[in-house]
Amino acid sequence: MKKNSHILYALLFAIAILVVLPSLYVSIRSSDPEFCLSCHYEKPYYDSWRGSSHSQTACIECHPNLRYRMPWLTFRYMVGFYDMKPHASVKTETCLKCHDKKKLFQEKLKLVDKKSFNHKQHLSGPLRGIQMRCSSCHSHIVQGNHNVVEETVCFTCHFMGASPSDSITGCTACHGTPKETVTRHGFSFNHNKYLKLGVSCGECHVKITEGTGKLVDGACHSCHVEPQEKPSNEAIHTIHVSGQGIDCFECHGNIRHGNLKMVKTFDTSCKNCHENLHSAQKSLYMGVGGKGLGDYPSRMFAAQVTCRGCHTKSVKKKRAFVAESTRMPAPAACVACHQPGYDSMLKDWQHSFKFMLNYVGKRIHTAETAKRSENKKKIIGEAHHNFGLVKGGHPAHNVEYSVKLLKFTLDEVDKISPKPVSDRPKALRTSDGYCATLCHNRLGMPENLLFQGKVDFPHQDHIRTLGTSCGRCHSVEQHGLTKLTLAQCNTCHHQELKNEEGRCANCHGTENQLFNGKLSGFEAGDPNPMLRQVSCTDCHDVTDGSVVTVEAVRAACLNCHEKEYGDMLDEWLETGISHRNDLEKRIAELQTASDNKQKISRKDAKLVERRFRRIRKVESYFKSMAYIHNPDYAETLYESAVEDYDVIREKIK
DSSP: OHHHHHHHHHHHHHHIIIIIHHHHHHHHHTTSGGGGGGSGGGHHHHHHHHTSTTTTSOHHHHOTTHHHHHHHHHHHHHHTOOOSSOOOOOOHHHHTTTSOHHHHHHOOEEETTEEEEOHHHHHSSOBTTBOOOHHHHEESOSTTOSSEEOHHHHHHHHHTTSOTTOOSSOTHHHHOSOOSOEEETTEEEOHHHHHHTTOOGGGTOOEEEEOOOOBOTTTGGGTOOSOOOOOOHHHHHIIIIIITOOOGGGTBOOOEEEEEEOOOGGGOOHHHHHTGGGHHHHHHHHTOOOSSSOOOOOHHHHTTOOGGGTOOEEEOOTTSOTTOOEEEOOHHHHHHHSOTTHHHHHHHHHHHHHHHHHHHHHHHHHHHTSOOOTTHHHHHHHHHHHHHHHHHHOGGGOHHHHHHHHHHHHHHHTTTSOOOGGGSOGGGTSTTTHIIIIIIHHHOOOOSEEETTTEEEOHHIIIIISOOOGGGTBOSSSTTOBOOOHHHHHHHHTSSOTTOGGGHHHHOHHHHHHHHTOOTTSOOOOOOTTTTTOOHHHHOOOTTSOOOOHHHHHHHHHHHSOTHHHHHHHHHHHHHHHHHHHHHHHHHHHHHHGGGGGGSOHHHHHHHHHHHHHHHHHHHHHHTTGGGGOHHHHHHHHHHHHHHHHHHHHHHO
């Protein structure tokens, strides 16, 4: 037993001598960069480090995990099982121990021709679905340099998937607007002027990249011997780029960037630029091109108003070419066709949409940084499209379509980045929120309407006092169309009326005046004999929200009177209809004969006009079947209308 103990101690001592102590030695020595040269394949990396700005920083400071792996790596090297393609990654957290994050995220570095590069933009969140790290750009692919940025890394992200004449972020993101004037064959070319006119870089620089950046055949097998089940692109980048810091070009092919091909003289057409400069405005005016909504042409377009109908002012602009002018919209052109007030609406629209576009743009940006969700890519893509169409097309070309597109965009964006509707601009909260905000705040709304020829309808009382929305009564899809019915009115007005008799007169003013024998603009007569004995709801029981019918009124008559009263009601109705038809014929006859009115004196013309309005007024009362509320007084009104007719005929004969 004692002998076995000696053997065990000897074995442990041997392990300590052969394994533990060498491992401890290697771990300690790994703090010295010179130790890295113990492996011959490390010399290129050592040389690039020695000549870099990090030469005063020990390898172990950036690769802290190697301290614990070094004994194993050394053992593998000694026995000949080492990897000829070593890999060591540097985590972003390691870099930020020395490099101040706040300063790094605030400063903007000059990149190519523009001071535009910002570390925060690249490290704060996923870009194209990839969470980058410092070593994604500061890699080891440049021979003789250590942790410098190689521009071909940028090309992979910025150009992969884009057309040969464009980049994912646009040319000016890196290059800005070229300031120098290019002279070629005596012609001076200024980029700035063309870019302001909306000419894209790709119109002239038709090829700026070569190579697709797609996966190199067999790239996976350089590391993975066994066939691997391919996960999603996002998962691949999460594992290899975000997790292990694998360089892009370990897997992706190269993309070359430069001014590789310019457009040739006969490859281009004037129409490529000059016809399409206003394509967004045309689309918006026609109400087409938006995502998620059907066509919604401007009513001006439907009326066949051309561009020159509104753009009547010719102005030479600073950014235009020699002898070139632009036709600007003139507010005075609005009043030429519409009523006063329309001329102020253009400025209202410009101010309101500037605020709305700013809000929608920020919401889209917020949604882009939200967590990945179902249909996010589709929603964001359509949001950018609609936003660009409205902004580029200038909302004044089709106000309603613009509002609908922006509201639809917000509704969709809220699915991936919710925000209370109450935070939106007022015009974008509801489908009818823009009516008063963008138009009727200037134009006002018609008052003293006779709804369906029967009911007085005060707009202001409903909108300002009660807060009724426009869409409650009017169609949002068909401007101006009234969808309200009397039955819907009853749901508000015909409730709990038995003890509030006076409320009936708020809407049924004509019937109330006839019932009292005092019609505005006419000589007073006798009130209905039942004035002090019967209330409105005694004959019209609408407290259950039902619609008034002749049958219901007849039944109410028979509840108190003999059967003959039902027949009397029918006679009154027939008489009222007969008088109405007679007055309609007389009015039509007077309108036909009115061509001779200019031959009479100004005094007689005023008399004719005044009496004609009285006839029209009586005729409108009979249209509402108000006759039955006071037949005797209604007969007096009819007789006065006939008398007015005779006077007019005498004057214009």
